[in-house]
Amino acid sequence: MRIAGVIAEYNPFHNGHKHHLDETARRTGCDFLxxxxxxxxxxxxxxxxxxxxxxxxxxxxxxxxLVVELPALFAVRTADHFARGGxxxxxxxxxxxxxxxxxxxxxxxxxxxRRALAEEPPALQAAIRLRLSEGKSHxxxxxxxxxxxxxxxxxTVNAPNTVLALEYLKAIRSLDAPMEALxxxxxxxxxxxxxxxxxxxxxxxxAIRSGQAEAxxxxxxxxxxxxxxxxxxxxxxxxxxxxxxxxxxRAMPAAEIAALAxxxxxxxxxxxxxxxxxxxxxxxxxxxxxxxxxxxxxxRLCAYALLGMDRALTxxxxxxxxxxxxxxxERARPLMRKITDSGQIPLVTRASTLSEDACFRLECxxxxxxxxxxxxxxxxxxxxxxxxxxxxxx
Numbered sequence: 001m002r003i004a005g006v007i008a009e010y011n012p013f014h015n016g017h018k019h020h021l022d023e024t025a026r027r028t029g030c031d032f033l034x035x036x037x038x039x040x041x042x043x044x045x046x047x048x049x050x051x052x053x054x055x056x057x058x059x060x061x062x063x064x065x066l067v068v069e070l071p072a073l074f075a076v077r078t079a080d081h082f083a084r085g086g087x088x089x090x091x092x093x094x095x096x097x098x099x100x101x102x103x104x105x106x107x108x109x110x111x112x113x114r115r116a117l118a119e120e121p122p123a124l125q126a127a128i129r130l131r132l133s134e135g136k137s138h139x140x141x142x143x144x145x146x147x148x149x150x151x152x153x154x155x156t157v158n159a160p161n162t163v164l165a166l167e168y169l170k171a172i173r174s175l176d177a178p179m180e181a182l183x184x185x186x187x188x189x190x191x192x193x194x195x196x197x198x199x200x201x202x203x204x205x206x207a208i209r210s211g212q213a214e215a216x217x218x219x220x221x222x223x224x225x226x227x228x229x230x231x232x233x234x235x236x237x238x239x240x241x242x243x244x245x246x247x248x249x250r251a252m253p254a255a256e257i258a259a260l261a262x263x264x265x266x267x268x269x270x271x272x273x274x275x276x277x278x279x280x281x282x283x284x285x286x287x288x289x290x291x292x293x294x295x296x297x298x299x300r301l302c303a304y305a306l307l308g309m310d311r312a313l314t315x316x317x318x319x320x321x322x323x324x325x326x327x328x329x330e331r332a333r334p335l336m337r338k339i340t341d342s343g344q345i346p347l348v349t350r351a352s353t354l355s356e357d358a359c360f361r362l363e364c365x366x367x368x369x370x371x372x373x374x375x376x377x378x379x380x381x382x383x384x385x386x387x388x389x390x391x392x393x394x
Contacts (some may be wrong), residue, residue, distance in 0.1 A: 001340060003029035004182075005095030007070065007086030007168070009038045011048045011056035011201050012208075013223045016101070016187055019198075025098040032065040032335045034093055037326065038075035039319035039363060040370035041081050044296050045303035047236040049374045050207050053388050054226050054234075056326035061222035061394040062155045065332040068093065068323045068347075070360050072366040073314060076303050078262060079139070081314075083167035084175070088319045089176035092345035094338065098172065098179050101186035102165045105239045109152050110162070110183060110316075114169045116150060117142075121192075124149045135291040139163065161186060210236065236373040240280045241306060244372075248305050249284075251276050260304045261314040264293065267301075307365050317359050322346045324354065324363075327391030351386045 006023050008245035009114075010017055025033060025044060038060060039052040049057065056067040074085025089170070090098060096185045102110065116124060124145055131141035143158040156162060172179050193203045207215035207228060216224035227235075249257065249271060257268035270288060278284035283304060288298050323345050327337065354360035364385045371380045381387075 001032065001094075001335065002028065002097075003031045003032050003034055003093070003095045003335070004028045004097040004099055005090030005093070005179075006033065006064070006099050006366055007037075007083070007090065008035055008036045008059070009042050009048070009075075009201075010035075010055045010059050011042055011054060011235050012050060012203055012219065013062050013196055014201060014219045014268055017059075018062045018199075018220050019101070019187060020101050020184050021059075024097075024182065027064065027182060027184070028097050028099070029269065030097065032332060033063060034068070034095055034335075035059050035064045036067045036070045037067050038364040039069050039072055039326075041072055041303055041307075042077065043074045043075060043077065043079070043300075045236050045300035047241070047370045049208065049232065049236055051370065051379065051384075052326055052367075053192070053391055057391045057393065058220075058223040058226060060327050060329055060391065061176055062220055064094075064329075066328045066335060067326045069326050069363070071324075072307065073309065073317055073359050074320060076300060076366075077308070077314075078300075079163050079167045080170070083164060084171045085177070085320050087168060087171035088136070088175055089323060089345070091172075091175065091198075091327060092321055094342060094344070095179060096319070097182050098168055099162070099182040099184060099323050100165055100168055102161050102183040103156065103186060109150065109156065110165055112150060112328055113146060113157065113162075113166055117166060117170065118148060120171075121149075134245050137292055137294050137297065140294070161381045175384065210286050217327070220268060225248075233375040234379060236370060237375075238373060239281070240373040241369070245302055246275070246278060246284070249302075252305065253290050257305070258346055259310045259313050260301060261310070262297070262304070263301060263311070269294065304368055307362060309362060313358060320345070321357060321359055322348050322354060324348045324351070324360070327393065329393050349390050 003235050039049055059067050070086050070089060073082055127145035127148060128141050131144055144154055147154040147157040159204060169181055189196045195203055195214045195218060196209055197218060204215045206216050254268045256273050257271050274287040285295055289295055317385060336347060348354060358374060365386050368382045374380060
């Protein structure tokens, strides 16, 4: 039984994702395709466009056989934690291959970049330290130093998919996971706002939220049909959490802000100084932004404040403690029996068995918080993690 794994957000599932799953199945000849998918919030700290059960159904209809949830404790984190959580989860589910998308121009240089980061020669270390001393974020400092060291275009090194690909390779090595890597060239630009048969998730989300029907041409019919049927009330509105965020941060003592996961030393005082004049999340982020702190990192910190994700929790739980099933195809039942029999990680289909788990309690907070970004009364109710059934596709 050959299993291939994918780590994804599917926000939402589009034609590029379908191409990736199809290519993964073709190239690996796998019997089953398993996806570790983020839940209510994305890696950047934003609420997903639609809920995780809808996105799991999209993935199953698009070619996945089993979708498990990458817990928020790892999904809403920096690339290294995101990758480590996903790789650990898939490896213990028995995946022999990790497939990921990567910009075509990065493919030939990927292994060279991985080797340089693994060995980190003195010259590269010095170049990273120099840029850190200039106040640049670690990701930016590492990317610029690496591009200079290897003579590679900085845009190639710092492309989001390249950054994640490198972290996947590092995680496979550091966890000693019995897993090979498969890089599938992605189509289209990560940041492009153009719509067409192949479009970025960013462009699709913006088009859907603004009512542009062209967005659905970039998605498989099985995905597109799951969004209009629910209406706008089932889509998240990220700005709906602005007031709650400002209230929460203003009420938090500096020491409590400092205790949030991944909070930089002294950054809590910058928060407290700028919070009184901030009237929205975006205004706060723009005021906080500087060379050392990127918008993505600051946005995640805001999500941590809303979720109550502190350093004590992230340091205590360093790998996903369970594999919670969001959905599966009927044909995947033998796979699920095999995973259960192997005992490498609990495969959970009944949420009630996780009620005392700290990682899952955070997940429930994330789901409940996500619901408040919608206008649909059914989605705004608390406790959906216990009430929703596992998605099963024939």
